[in-house]
Amino acid sequence: MSSSLFSPADEFEIFCRFCEKITIAHLDRCIAGNGKIVDRNSVFEYYCTRCMKTFCYSGTDILEQRKNSIEIFEQRSYTPTDHFFIGEVIHHKQFKECGTVVGKDNGSPSKIVVKFPKSGLRRLVQDM
Ligand SMILES: [Zn+2]
Numbered sequence: 001m002s003s004s005l006f007s008p009a010d011e012f013e014i015f016c017r018f019c020e021k022i023t024i025a026h027l028d029r030c031i032a033g034n035g036k037i038v039d040r041n042s043v044f045e046y047y048c049t050r051c052m053k054t055f056c057y058s059g060t061d062i063l064e065q066r067k068n069s070i071e072i073f074e075q076r077s078y079t080p081t082d083h084f085f086i087g088e089v090i091h092h093k094q095f096k097e098c099g100t101v102v103g104k105d106n107g108s109p110s111k112i113v114v115k116f117p118k119s120g121l122r123r124l125v126q127d128m
Helices: none
Strands: 011-016 021-031 043-048 054-058 089-092 097-105 111-116 120-125
Touching: 011 043, 011 111, 021 054, 089 111, 097 120
Parallel strands: 011 097
Antiparallel strands: 011 021, 021 043, 043 054, 089 097, 097 111, 111 120
C-alpha cells in the first residue's frame, strides 16, 4: 500500500466559527476511510475546548503530530499556489512576519485563515 499511517496533532490553535475567536481544538476521534486504516485521507473530528462544538477535518488539511518536539519545523513562505496545513507556521513576505494557520475556508478559491501577531487575522488564498 502506498498510503502510510497518519497521526494528526492532538491539538492546535483554531479560529472557532462558533466562538468567533481563536481557541484550542482537541482531537476527539478518527473516522477511518476505506477499511480500518487511518491515513492522510481519513477524517478527524476535533472539538473546540471553549464551546465544545465539534468539527471535522481531512488529514490533508492538518499537520501531522510531531514525532520529536526538538525537531525544528521548517517555515514555508506563503504563496497562493501552495497547499497549507492547519497548525503550520508560514512566513508572509509583504507582512514581514510569521503567522500560524488557524483555519480553512473551503470555498472557491480555497482560503486559509492565518493569525499574525501584528497584522491580525487574515484570509489568504491557497491551492490556486
Ligand atoms: Zn468554539
